[in-house]
Amino acid sequence: MGKGTLLYAQSGGVTAVINATASAVIQAARARKVKVLAARNGILGALREELLDTSRESAADIRALAHTPGGAFGSCRYKLKSLEEDGARYRRLLEVLEAHDVRWFLYNGGNDSADTALKLSRLAEAAGYPLTCVGVPKTVDNDLVATDNCPGFGSAAKYTAVSVAEAALDVAAMADTSTKVFVYEAMGRHAGWLAAAAGLAGRGPDEAPQLILFPERPYDEDDFLRRVRQVVERVGWCLVVASEGIRTPEGRFVADAGGGKDAFGHTQLGGVAPYLAARVKDALGLKVHWTLPDYLQRSARHLASKTDLEQAQAVGRKAVEYALAGMNGVMPVIVRRSQAPYRWTVQPAPLAKIANHEKKMPAGFIRRDGYGITAAARRYLEPLIRGEAPPPYGRDGLPRYVRLKNRQVPKRLPAWEA
Amino acid sequence: MGKGTLLYAQSGGVTAVINATASAVIQAARARKVKVLAARNGILGALREELLDTSRESAADIRALAHTPGGAFGSCRYKLKSLEEDGARYRRLLEVLEAHDVRWFLYNGGNDSADTALKLSRLAEAAGYPLTCVGVPKTVDNDLVATDNCPGFGSAAKYTAVSVAEAALDVAAMADTSTKVFVYEAMGRHAGWLAAAAGLAGRGPDEAPQLILFPERPYDEDDFLRRVRQVVERVGWCLVVASEGIRTPEGRFVADAGGGKDAFGHTQLGGVAPYLAARVKDALGLKVHWTLPDYLQRSARHLASKTDLEQAQAVGRKAVEYALAGMNGVMPVIVRRSQAPYRWTVQPAPLAKIANHEKKMPAGFIRRDGYGITAAARRYLEPLIRGEAPPPYGRDGLPRYVRLKNRQVPKRLPAWEA
Numbered sequence: 001m002g003k004g005t006l007l008y009a010q011s012g013g014v015t016a017v018i019n020a021t022a023s024a025v026i027q028a029a030r031a032r033k034v035k036v037l038a039a040r041n042g043i044l045g046a047l048r049e050e051l052l053d054t055s056r057e058s059a060a061d062i063r064a065l066a067h068t069p070g071g072a073f074g075s076c077r078y079k080l081k082s083l084e085e086d087g088a089r090y091r092r093l094l095e096v097l098e099a100h101d102v103r104w105f106l107y108n109g110g111n112d113s114a115d116t117a118l119k120l121s122r123l124a125e126a127a128g129y130p131l132t133c134v135g136v137p138k139t140v141d142n143d144l145v146a147t148d149n150c151p152g153f154g155s156a157a158k159y160t161a162v163s164v165a166e167a168a169l170d171v172a173a174m175a176d177t178s179t180k181v182f183v184y185e186a187m188g189r190h191a192g193w194l195a196a197a198a199g200l201a202g203r204g205p206d207e208a209p210q211l212i213l214f215p216e217r218p219y220d221e222d223d224f225l226r227r228v229r230q231v232v233e234r235v236g237w238c239l240v241v242a243s244e245g246i247r248t249p250e251g252r253f254v255a256d257a258g259g260g261k262d263a264f265g266h267t268q269l270g271g272v273a274p275y276l277a278a279r280v281k282d283a284l285g286l287k288v289h290w291t292l293p294d295y296l297q298r299s300a301r302h303l304a305s306k307t308d309l310e311q312a313q314a315v316g317r318k319a320v321e322y323a324l325a326g327m328n329g330v331m332p333v334i335v336r337r338s339q340a341p342y343r344w345t346v347q348p349a350p351l352a353k354i355a356n357h358e359k360k361m362p363a364g365f366i367r368r369d370g371y372g373i374t375a376a377a378r379r380y381l382e383p384l385i386r387g388e389a390p391p392p393y394g395r396d397g398l399p400r401y402v403r404l405k406n407r408q409v410p411k412r413l414p415a416w417e418a
Numbered sequence: 419m420g421k422g423t424l425l426y427a428q429s430g431g432v433t434a435v436i437n438a439t440a441s442a443v444i445q446a447a448r449a450r451k452v453k454v455l456a457a458r459n460g461i462l463g464a465l466r467e468e469l470l471d472t473s474r475e476s477a478a479d480i481r482a483l484a485h486t487p488g489g490a491f492g493s494c495r496y497k498l499k500s501l502e503e504d505g506a507r508y509r510r511l512l513e514v515l516e517a518h519d520v521r522w523f524l525y526n527g528g529n530d531s532a533d534t535a536l537k538l539s540r541l542a543e544a545a546g547y548p549l550t551c552v553g554v555p556k557t558v559d560n561d562l563v564a565t566d567n568c569p570g571f572g573s574a575a576k577y578t579a580v581s582v583a584e585a586a587l588d589v590a591a592m593a594d595t596s597t598k599v600f601v602y603e604a605m606g607r608h609a610g611w612l613a614a615a616a617g618l619a620g621r622g623p624d625e626a627p628q629l630i631l632f633p634e635r636p637y638d639e640d641d642f643l644r645r646v647r648q649v650v651e652r653v654g655w656c657l658v659v660a661s662e663g664i665r666t667p668e669g670r671f672v673a674d675a676g677g678g679k680d681a682f683g684h685t686q687l688g689g690v691a692p693y694l695a696a697r698v699k700d701a702l703g704l705k706v707h708w709t710l711p712d713y714l715q716r717s718a719r720h721l722a723s724k725t726d727l728e729q730a731q732a733v734g735r736k737a738v739e740y741a742l743a744g745m746n747g748v749m750p751v752i753v754r755r756s757q758a759p760y761r762w763t764v765q766p767a768p769l770a771k772i773a774n775h776e777k778k779m780p781a782g783f784i785r786r787d788g789y790g791i792t793a794a795a796r797r798y799l800e801p802l803i804r805g806e807a808p809p810p811y812g813r814d815g816l817p818r819y820v821r822l823k824n825r826q827v828p829k830r831l832p833a834w835e836a
Contacts, residue, residue: 166714
């Protein structure tokens with residue numbers, strides 16, 4: 001390959017394996033002698049012309065990216081609107097790409113990034129600028145359509161299932177004289193994918209998590225508390241997994257119930273887990289503990305799923321392949337070829353089918369009583385957490401996570417204000 | 419060996435490696451043909467005559483205990499008072515031990531259990547019953563005197579340092595448009611050992627955690643908020659680690675500040691992390707996130723420290739050796755023989771020196787400004803998190819944690835009510 005540069009950008013919340021995708025992108029491009037720039041802080045870096053020269057990074061450091069969580073070039077929460085509303089921004093993007101001879105743009109994110117990549121490709125086409133835009137899937141939320149699952153989800157799912165299994169052993173050992181109810185809050189504002197993954201930790205109604213609260217089901221406090229009491233009576237203790245997105249029958253987020261301002265006007269931060277724990281304490285008089293892992297669940301590269309890692313790398317490689325083949329407006333997606341043995345492959349899907357759509361959890365994945373997962377959910381989820389891919393550790397007992405040089409290339413355009 | 423039984427009991431909060439101690443105890447006793455009973459739910463099981471026959475467990479299951487978190491026989495929070503106040507309970511204990519021909523009692527716990535073991539041994543001596551009592555150290559709090567460190571602490575410390583390092587990469591990647599301040603709440607009601615371990619995640623004032631709040635220092639809100647602002651201005655984001663035990667200058671736990679009852683009489687659960695996060699949001703207007711790992715930090719066997727695991731096993735083996743040698747009223751403790759290379763050994767210490775004492779963190783471990791650890795702390799802590807000892811994983815992507823049969827031996831005494 002001769003002329004032309006590939007620009008790679010990360011978007012939205014980072015995951016344990018988004019850097020593994022970046023690593024695969026850069027390695028695949030290097031193998032084809034294509035120069036790769038990375039936008040600092042996602043699309044904002046492209047707008048600000050803050051472009052990082054990945055050719056300054058050693059081969060060893062690019063390999064090490066595959067076991068480093070976070071977002072090595074920075075990511076951002078910044079959604080471009082329609083071409084009409086955000087025309088100036090799209091035009092600026094195109095100017096920056098043109099100034100750096102970018103012919104291939106890879107945008108690694110979720111629905112929104114698929115949308116942005118698609119719009120940019122249309123604008124380039126209209127402007128007669130030869131640009132191939134490829135979306136690359138990533139999200140712990142697992143909410144992209146057209147793909148069987150999203151890179152990033154499997155590792156967060158593994159973290160969730162393992163953490164719940166471990167906490168359950170702790171609670172079971174102490175329940176006689178200490179904590180009887182433990183509440184684990186899982187990410188998932190709109191869909192209960194991660195809460196469902198917790199269900200992999202146990203089998204049968206007496207194994208933890210005995211109760212899962214999904215955002216797909218309205219939160220019925222009386223019914224929930226009755227069930228907690230029943231489980232404690234039967235098992236001796238109860239582990240509850242609650243999705244951060246559960247809502248009351250009136251549609252209000254339960255997480256907001258504990259929040260607001262106190263009498264002094266001070267903010268009280270909400271949270272589903274502390275709210276539920278307090279209700280259990282008040283209504284049932286049981287000793288409760290709760291956990292809110294928050295970012296730990298999406299950055300736990302030390303507990304990544306090997307399946308997830310391999311898929312994250314595969315979509316990165318395929319994205320480069322598609323881009324260099326001029327396949328514009330597509331995303332490499334994961335297709336489940338067979339269930340047992342689990343086999344998957346990567347194929348292109350049109351961004352137009354992915355942008356702005358959200359995959360919900362199938363109704364058949366939630367148990368009829370609303371508090372657990374079905375065998376179908378287990379079949380779907382289990383292969384995604386399979387296999388371990390631990391990072392190398394140093395003599396100091398810590399994972400050897402890499403920090404890149406991230407040298408910026410000189411700007412060629414006037415400064416730009418967002 | 420011929421006659422006589424060894425009774426093993428777990429006490430207080432469980433850890434990632436207390437079962438590794440149990441595993442070593444049972445293996446060492448089996449090698450000497452000594453029968454081992456385990457008390458169900460700690461000392462309560464001994465009082466209730468709920469004794470589990472470990473000879474019913476396979477050698478493979480006992481080996482697997484070494485990689486299984488929680489407390490395999492159950493533990494409890496139950497403190498026996500003085501011989502005067504709790505005479506009936508001590509006498510009942512002795513009756514149960516005598517009824518099952520228990521000649522060696524191993525109590526695996528912290529200060530309180532050392533105290534109980536000591537009192538029991540004195541009572542037995544006064545009663546002319548031949549009983550050797552040995553304490554076995556265990557606590558994530560690392561607060562036992564006479565030992566360089568406590569089994570259980572190293573793994574929780576490794577969990578803390580790794581989790582903070584991973585969360586820091588996440589926050590750093592997103593700070594431009596998302597979370598600027600992240601608060602991690604570490605266990606440690608009285609001493610900041612685990613908060614200090616978080617300090618291993620970074621070096622220098624700009625690496626996470628940039629601010630650590632220790633229970634050893636009064637919490638000064640204005641000073642804290644000023645420092646958060648300074649770090650955000652300098653670094654772009656700030657990771658705060660706060661010990662659950664921090665207090666105001668007046669001595670009130672900060673964790674209680676957010677708690678209490680709301681206007682409807684509903685309990686609001688407190689927590690240091692959500693409280694600090696809310697203050698940062700109110701005072702500095704910065705986007706905050708927070709995590710409270712709670713039991714996850716002490717049950718994360720998947721991330722155990724190899725040093726910790728080896729020490730947990732070593733104290734178990736030595737406890738059996740001391741007991742069978744008739745060394746009454748001692749505890750095997752860890753002695754640091756050399757710093758570089760790190761070398762340790764186990765030796766007996768009298769329970770009388772350990773019972774009811776609490777090891778504080780040395781003042782020289784906290785940085786002069788109060789918000790970080792010193793080089794001395796790093797030298798002490800770092801070997802304790804060294805090495806990895808992951809559990810085996812199944813085809814389902816989950817660790818293969820063992821569940822014992824826990825068959826109870828027939829009771830020989832009338833029932834007893836606590």
